[in-house]
Every structure is written in C-alpha cells, then in structure tokens.
Amino acid sequence: MRLTNLIFFLLGQLLLVIIATFLLGTLLGGFYHSALIIISAYLILMLIYVFSLKESLQHGFKIKWLGTRGFLSEVNSSIEALSKSRWRYRKRFAQLIKEVNALASAIPDAGIIIDEFNNIEWCNRSSLTLLGVDQDRDIGQKVGNIIRFPAFNHYLKNHKMDNFIDIEDSNNKRFLRFRIVEYHDHSSRTKKFISVRDVTAQSKLNQIRKDFIANASHELKTPLTTIKGYSEIINEDSKEQELANFANQITLQADRMNKIIEDLLSLSKIENSDMELNDDLIDVGSIINQVLESYESLNKKINFKLSIECDKKLISDESLFYSIVENLISNAHRYTDEGGDVLISWSADAEYATFTVQDTGIGIPQESIERITERFYRVDKGRNAKTGGTGLGLSIVKHALDRMGAELIIESELQVGSSFSCRFPNKRLAKD
Numbered sequence: 001m002r003l004t005n006l007i008f009f010l011l012g013q014l015l016l017v018i019i020a021t022f023l024l025g026t027l028l029g030g031f032y033h034s035a036l037i038i039i040s041a042y043l044i045l046m047l048i049y050v051f052s053l054k055e056s057l058q059h060g061f062k063i064k065w066l067g068t069r070g071f072l073s074e075v076n077s078s079i080e081a082l083s084k085s086r087w088r089y090r091k092r093f094a095q096l097i098k099e100v101n102a103l104a105s106a107i108p109d110a111g112i113i114i115d116e117f118n119n120i121e122w123c124n125r126s127s128l129t130l131l132g133v134d135q136d137r138d139i140g141q142k143v144g145n146i147i148r149f150p151a152f153n154h155y156l157k158n159h160k161m162d163n164f165i166d167i168e169d170s171n172n173k174r175f176l177r178f179r180i181v182e183y184h185d186h187s188s189r190t191k192k193f194i195s196v197r198d199v200t201a202q203s204k205l206n207q208i209r210k211d212f213i214a215n216a217s218h219e220l221k222t223p224l225t226t227i228k229g230y231s232e233i234i235n236e237d238s239k240e241q242e243l244a245n246f247a248n249q250i251t252l253q254a255d256r257m258n259k260i261i262e263d264l265l266s267l268s269k270i271e272n273s274d275m276e277l278n279d280d281l282i283d284v285g286s287i288i289n290q291v292l293e294s295y296e297s298l299n300k301k302i303n304f305k306l307s308i309e310c311d312k313k314l315i316s317d318e319s320l321f322y323s324i325v326e327n328l329i330s331n332a333h334r335y336t337d338e339g340g341d342v343l344i345s346w347s348a349d350a351e352y353a354t355f356t357v358q359d360t361g362i363g364i365p366q367e368s369i370e371r372i373t374e375r376f377y378r379v380d381k382g383r384n385a386k387t388g389g390t391g392l393g394l395s396i397v398k399h400a401l402d403r404m405g406a407e408l409i410i411e412s413e414l415q416v417g418s419s420f421s422c423r424f425p426n427k428r429l430a431k432d
C-alpha cells in the first residue's frame with residue numbers, strides 16, 4: 001500500500017462527503033444539517049468497517065461486502081494475508097512441537113527438565129521405564145523425591161559441566177549413566193536437563209576387562225616368583241661369569257615385571273568401586289618425609305625442597321594418598337637430571353588444598369600432556385626404558401585422585417620442568 005494510494009483515498013472520501021452533503025443540502029434546503037448527517041453516517045460506516053476488521057482478524061472470516069477493489073479492500077486483503085500467515089505459522093509451530101514430543105518419546109534415553117528448585121517441569125516417556133518418573137503424575141514434584149539413588153542426589157548438588165556418573169540400579173540389575181547439563185531459559189532462569197542412559201552392557205564389558213587384568217596379573221605372580229627364585233640361585237652359585245650375568249638379567253627383568261604386576265593390581269583395586277575409601281586424618285608433611293627418606297641413600301642426588309604452608313590435616317584415604325606422593329616424587333626424581341631441583345609443597349586457599357610436585361627436569365611436550373595419565377602411555381620409549389618405569393604411575397595417581405574427589409593439573413615445558421598439582425576441595429581439610 002503506497003502513500004499515493006492513501007492520498008487518493010483521502011481525497012476521494014473528502015470529495016464523496018462534499019458531493020453527498022451538497023446533494024442532501026439541495027434536497028433538504030440546508031447545508032449545515034446535511035453536513036452533520038453525512039459526516040455522522042460516514043463515521044458510523046467507518047466504525048462498522050473497523051469492527052468487521054477486528055472480527056475478521058479474530059475469527060478469520062472474509063469481509064465480502066468490501067468487494068475486491070479500492071483502498072479499503074486493499075487494507076482488508078493485507079490484513080487477511082497477515083492473519084493467514086500467522087495461522088500458517090501457528091500450525092507449523094504446533095506441528096514442530098508434536099514432532100519434538102514424538103522424538104522425545106521415541107529415544108531410549110530418559111530426559112528430564114528441572115527448574116532452579118529441582119522441581120520436574122518436563123520428562124519424556126523413557127523416564128518412566130528407566131527411572132519411574134511419570135509424565136502424568138510427577139510434573140511439579142522434587143526430582144530427588146522420585147529418583148532416590150543417594151549418589152544421584154550428591155551428583156545433583158556437585159555436578160560439573162562435562163562430567164557424568166554411573167549408578168548401579170541393583171533392584172533392576174542395571175547400570176545407569178546420569179549426565180546433567182545446565183542452561184538458561186527465555187527469561188534467564190537456570191534450568192537443568194538430566195539425561196539418563198542404560199549402560200549395563202558397556203559396564204559389564206568394562207567389568208570383564210578389569211577382572212581379566214586383575215586375575216591375569218594375580219596368576220602371573222606365582223610363576224614369576226619361581227623364575228626370580230631360580231635365577232637368583234643360578235646367579236649366586238654359578239662359576240661361569242657369563243651364566244651369572246644372564247641370570248642377573250633374568251632377575252632384573254623379573255623384578256620389572258613384578259613391579260608392572262603390582263601397579264596393575266593397585267590400579268584395578270583403585271578402579272574397583274566396591275573398594276571402600278577410609279576417611280583418615282592425613283599429616284601431609286609426614287607422608288612426604290616418609291617417601292623422601294628412601295631417596296636419601298640413592299646415588300643420583302636431587303635437591304628436594306619442602307614448603308608446607310598449610311598446617312591442616314587432609315581427610316582422605318591415607319594409603320591412596322601415599323601412592324600419589326610416592327609416584328609423583330618418583331617421577332620427579334627419575335625425569336630430573338642429577339643436581340636438579342624438586343619443590344614439594346602443600347598449601348590451601350579459600351577453595352582448594354593443593355599438593356604439588358614441581359621439578360626442573362626434562363619436561364613433557366605439550367601434545368603429550370593430556371595423554372600421559374593413560375595406561376602405558378610413553379612420551380618416547382627411550383626415556384621410559386632408561387628410567388625403568390612401568391608406564392602406570394600417573395594412571396594410578398589420576399584414578400586415585402578421581403576416587404578422592406580431587407583433580408590433577410599438569411603443567412610442563414620441555415627442558416624447563418614440570419609441575420603436577422593435586423587439588424582437593426577445601427572441605428576435605430580437617431577443622432583444627
């Protein structure tokens with residue numbers, strides 16, 4: 001609708017009113033009264049038109065009496081087109097909602113939306129089969145009252161963006177993987193999306209793998225002890241130097257294999273979720289000193305420095321903490337050249353209590369940092385062979401920290417040094 005159309009329309013209407021007033025005036029013999037009658041009639045007509053437009057918009061019917069030509073019919077058809085497109089949009093929107101609902105019902109994972117007070121706002125059909133959350137019954141209920149696993153309620157309070165937990169549903173003999181994602185709705189209210197997947201098959205396979213490693217390691221121990229015993233006897237009793245050297249090599253390699261087996265067994269023990277962790281009161285300084293004692297007699301001299309800024313005890317499992325300290329100090333010792341420095345510190349701030357081992361050793365290439373906690377990952381085979389490691393030390397550290405609810409932060413620069421920090425939440429510190 002252009003401006004010229006509007007001007008023509010207004011001029012036309014004015015002309016019409018004037019002509020009608022003139023005609024009625026001549027008929028009645030008075031222009032004043034006839035102007036009043038015509039303008040009133042014109043206003044009434046406009047009111048009828050506006051009213052009809054309103055009705056046509058609300059109920060979607062066509063105002064037939066306006067015809068197909070002229071300014072008013074143009075206004076009418078524009079409004080009609082607008083209302084049609086609005087209707088089409090609503091229909092498409094309703095279809096989309098239907099499709100999303102159908103999709104949500106079809107997926108095998110459970111999906112639940114909860115508000116900032118943990119009340120259930122929406123859930124899909126699988127929520128009923130996996131968790132017993134009913135679309136018709138449980139909307140508006142507290143999610144913790146319906147999903148009653150203690151581990152889930154703990155996770156609900158402490159979840160992070162990228163983590164998940166696997167929970168055993170012993171009643172139904174299955175394992176469920178819970179993942180919580182936080183987001184903001186259109187009015188910036190914080191909501192959470194809980195997705196739950198049945199990972200029973202995956203967990204069983206994982207368990208088979210863990211059991212296999214634990215059993216195989218255990219079975220290897222006995223023959224290895226025998227091999228080591230005989231090689232030691234041959235080494236001691238042999239008159240031939242060459243034979244004694246061979247036997248010595250066998251003993252050394254048997255020792256190495258034994259260490260790998262010990263590490264594999266520790267790792268599977270740590271990974272075993274049935275293993276209960278103790279809440280010991282750990283004197284971190286004394287554990288560090290105990291571990292350092294074994295380095296005093298070694299030939300390779302490293303300058304160990306200690307910085308204990310936090311005098312509070314750590315509440316956690318002492319044997320796991322010991323193996324963390326032992327592995328990190330052993331690595332710092334092995335991967336730092338003679339005469340280098342290793343700083344071992346224990347400190348706390350408002351959020352975390354941190355145990356750090358920092359060395360001036362050979363460092364780790366950036367691309368390897370995120371992989372060195374994998375089992376048997378080696379930066380390069382040469383450096384491992386020289387230092388006699390098992391390739392499992394950092395794996396043990398990482399898994400132990402996971403179990404203790406702590407995290408490992410690794411920073412390193414090649415030929416400058418490395419720093420391994422174990423960060424415990426502050427609530428793990430004893431009060432006095």
Ligand code: ADP
Binds near residue numbers: 390
């Ligand atoms: P390993 O028994 O081989 O030392 P770890 O799991 O303890 O096994 O370490 C994995 C790899 O990470 C090592 O092979 C080594 O290359 C690297 N690494 C670990 N600690 C350090 C460190 N302090 N400095 C440099 N490299 C390190």
